[in-house]
Amino acid sequence: MNNRNWIERDLRVLWHPCTQMKDHEWLPLVPISRGEGVWLYDFEGNRYLDAISSWWVNLFGHGNPKINMALRDQLAKLEHVIFAGFTHEPIIELSERLTSLAPEGLTRCFYADNGSAAVEVALKMSFHYWQNQGKTRKNRFVTLSNSYHGETLGALSVGDVALYKKTYKPLLMDCITVPAPDCYLRDEGESCTEVAQRMFLHMKKVLEEHADTICAVIVEPLVQCAGGMRMYDPVYLRLLRDACDVYGIHLIADEIAVGFGRTGTLFACEQADVSPDFLCLSKGLTGGYLPLSVVMTHESVYQAFYDDYENLKAFLHSHSYTGNPLACRAALATLDIFDEENVLETNRQKAALLGSLLEPLLDHPHVAEVRQRGMIAAVEMVKDKRKKTPYPWQERRGLKVYQHALSQEMLLRPLGNVVYFMPPYVINEQQITDMVGVAARGIELATAK
Ligand code: PMP
Secondary structure (H helix, E strand, O other), X not given: OOHHHHHHHHHHHOOOOOOOHHHHHOOOOOOOOEEEEOEEEOOOOOEEEEOOHHHHOOOXXXXXXHHHHHHHHHHOOOOOOOOOOOOOHHHHHHHHHHHHHOOOOEEEEEEEOOHHHHHHHHHHHHHHHHHHOOOOOOOEEEEEOOOOOOOOHHHHHOOOOHHHHHHHHHHOOOOEEEOOOOHXXXXXXXXHHHHHHHHHHHHHHHHHHHHHHEEEEEEOOOEEOOOOOEEOOOHHXXXXXXXXXXXXXXXXXXXXXXXXXXXXXXOXXXXXXXXXXXXXXXXXXXXXXXXXXXXXXXXXXXXXXXXXXXXXXXXOOOOOOOOOHHXXXXXXXXXXXXXXXXXXXXXXXXXXXXXXXXXXXXHOOOEEEEEEEOOEEEEEEOOEOOOOEOOOHHHOHHHHHHHHHHHOXXXXXXXXXXXXXXXXXXOOHHHHHHHHHHHHHHHHHHOOO
């Protein structure tokens, strides 16, 4: 079977995520037969460098030998078991390790099977905590503009990317949206720290005025990924943590995309030295192998649900595949790699190279910003550099970069006008150089007229 056969069969029976299916009348789907390291191979011998880690999940390459071996071993023992009333070795070990690695005080792990589900869990847990505490007026959430937390109705409610949210607005919870400390929107001469401090005043005002009705503030620490890899200074998280403490409000850190070393530290919150009340993890948790997510929280939250059955305080949320043993085993193998290989240090060198290679793009007449935090980097293409006027979305400039990249053995998937890189950590120096070269040429072509 060649690519074409697979494409025809696919288009007869499938409906792909985040896709206007009509595009596939002229934009070919890419059928993949196998993966190895940073490479994805189709059925005709073409290959693609996965510069976006297959939607930010893959950490140590496709077909990673260590994770493969751990999974084979687990398969021989136990594929799945109900996680209510029963338990298993991989999930206990994984939880012990996560609680020792996560920011201080996050001693309890509650599992689900994808990122959106973890966000739902955190929102419900926060609300329910306050109910159990007798704070029954607390029923609202605060979120930042341009944030993204997933696509299920609760997660969509606390997000703010219009493209995904607008249609469903009548179905969603009403949230308080506070302008983000996005450093791209800085005033002339202003530093990212100053932007964060200035923008925090909006947050402070909302928390001060509505403390008695707010359950939690939810943020993507340091990088608003789906919102175009917009970045902000860690000082914002510090100020937010302190204010949440003052006003008796939970802080939910959604590290689903930024966790596991993407921003340079194992968790992004570390860069602000804060510990959230709820930490949501998924994506890289299993090295990009299997769906799994976890919400980590404090003992005091756990205790607020711990009571005699008749008092009906238990957190009854459940998913059939909660804590799947195979997924937990992949997660353990992923953490082993962090332990055995000097991942964060090696990444620092790779990130430095990526940054220096991207620097010349700053001079491009249609590039308004090149930004980076750790192993995440982004280039903002604009129509007018001085005024930062975006290209109209209808022009689909990013798609042109995507198409160019594909023709050059590269998977780049710009978010609107933002070309970004979030490669697997096994990418080598030559591949980083190639990746930037392809992107630069793609940007050249996409902005040519
Ligand atoms: N939160 C963030 C910050 C994300 O980036 C994503 C996924 N892109 C999600 C939540 C949702 O995760 P999932 O796609 O696994 O539902």
